[in-house]
Amino acid sequence: MRNIVVFTLLIVISVSSGCFLPVEEDLLPPDLLRPEEIRFITMEVERGTIQHIIEDGGVIAQASINYALSFENRSGYLLEINAVLGGEVKKGDVLARLDTGSLETNIIRQQIEVEKRSLTLEEISRTGGSRFARRHAELDLELAMMTLAELEDDLLKATIIAPIDGEIVHIQRDLKIGGFIPERSIILTIADTTLFHFEYNGSYVNNIRHGMEAKLIIDSKSYPATVTMTPMNAPPEERDRYRNLIIFSLINPDDLPANIKSGSRHRFSIFVEEKQNTVIIPAGIMSTFIGQSYVQILEDGMRVERDVIPGIVTATHVEILNGLNEGDLLIVGIKR
Numbered sequence: 241m242r243n244i245v246v247f248t249l250l251i252v253i254s255v256s257s258g259c260f261l262p263v264e265e266d267l268l269p270p271d272l273l274r275p276e277e278i279r280f281i282t283m284e285v286e287r288g289t290i291q292h293i294i295e296d297g298g299v300i301a302q303a304s305i306n307y308a309l310s311f312e313n314r315s316g317y318l319l320e321i322n323a324v325l326g327g328e329v330k331k332g333d334v335l336a337r338l339d340t341g342s343l344e345t346n347i348i349r350q351q352i353e354v355e356k357r358s359l360t361l362e363e364i365s366r367t368g369g370s371r372f373a374r375r376h377a378e379l380d381l382e383l384a385m386m387t388l389a390e391l392e393d394d395l396l397k398a399t400i401i402a403p404i405d406g407e408i409v410h411i412q413r414d415l416k417i418g419g420f421i422p423e424r425s426i427i428l429t430i431a432d433t434t435l436f437h438f439e440y441n442g443s444y445v446n447n448i449r450h451g452m453e454a455k456l457i458i459d460s461k462s463y464p465a466t467v468t469m470t471p472m473n474a475p476p477e478e479r480d481r482y483r484n485l486i487i488f489s490l491i492n493p494d495d496l497p498a499n500i501k502s503g504s505r506h507r508f509s510i511f512v513e514e515k516q517n518t519v520i521i522p523a524g525i526m527s528t529f530i531g532q533s534y535v536q537i538l539e540d541g542m543r544v545e546r547d548v549i550p551g552i553v554t555a556t557h558v559e560i561l562n563g564l565n566e567g568d569l570l571i572v573g574i575k576r
Contacts, residue, residue: 281573282538285564288520292512292552294447298440298488300504305432307403311338314397315423318416323428325411329402335428338398338421347395350388357381406430436500438465438488438508445471448486448510456488457507458500464491465508515552519560525572526550526558538569 316338323335361377363369369377410429421427438456440448452467469487471479488508490496526535526548534547548563564570 277576279575280538280543280571281575282569283572285519285521285560285566285568285570287517287566289514289516290518290520290552290554290557290559291514292554294444294510294512295507296440296442296444297505297507298438298442298486300436300500300502300506301439302431302433302502303435303437303489305435306409307406307430307432308426309335309400309403309428309430310424310426311336311398311400311421312424314338314394315421316340316398318419318421321415321417323408323411325408327408328433329406329408329430331402331405333402334399335402336400340395340398343391343395343398347388347391350384350391354381354384354388357384400428402430404430404432405434406432435493436490436496436502437468438490438506440486440488440508441484445484445486447512452510452512454488454508454510456490457509458497463495465489466491467510513552515559518551519564519566520557521560521564521570522572523554523556523558525570526560535564536571537564538571543571 318336319339320337321335322333323329329335357377357380361374361381364374364377407430408428409431410426412425412427415427438454448467448470450467450470450473454465454467456463456465465488467486468489469482469485471482471484474482521535526533528534532547533550534545537544537546546563546568549561551559551561553559
């Protein structure tokens, strides 16, 4: 009976254990992993010529050339003012005068005196007067003319005359007839509205220097210009205005089209420099990381990063000053 029980238990244990044993399956052999074949597209580094030309767009603007006017060497009471804010004036117009009392009358008298002295000299010369009489008459005439010149200069100092054709853009506040005007006190400002210049405030501002020659393109025609104002050479009081502004002055402003308008946009170009027989590579191949420029080259069949120092950079090419040699294989792409 004990043997039967033991046998029965062994059968139960064997069956139970069989329920938890893994069933072996036929496993397929794994595919062999093959590395993906990569082909580098390369080009030989060559020498050539590269030009640095800045091309961009800007606007035509009225030239901000102003003339501040004052009585430079004379003070006095205002007698006459012939200017209104925004009014147009012509060169030579009398804009303001000080009260000079009898100065104008004295000038007329002295003009008569000069004429009298001139007639006396002419009479002595005609009648054959002595050398001493002639010389005396010449000195009298010279003295009279000097006195007239001094009087006329005094009148000129008491007069403000328009130096250009332009527009009155400033008149001293509280300016009135009979008011006292100190010498060198600016009472009028004229803006020259006949001139235009070209303004630029794009991304190349820091690459443009004072004195550079430029070409302004208007209606497919080229007009020569010169850089006359940059942030670096602006006067201290104008630094804020010219912080990011370049001014081009037209060399021959009279040649501009008659219908040119302030605010019209046009293209320009500036030739900066040219390098011949220098190492150049296509733009976009060079990369930069934390200020260091580098390219990838194929060396002994391996891809290698090479640090480089760039020179002239244009939209299409980059000059390499150091790091590449003529004949190096530059990696320009990958073909899988």
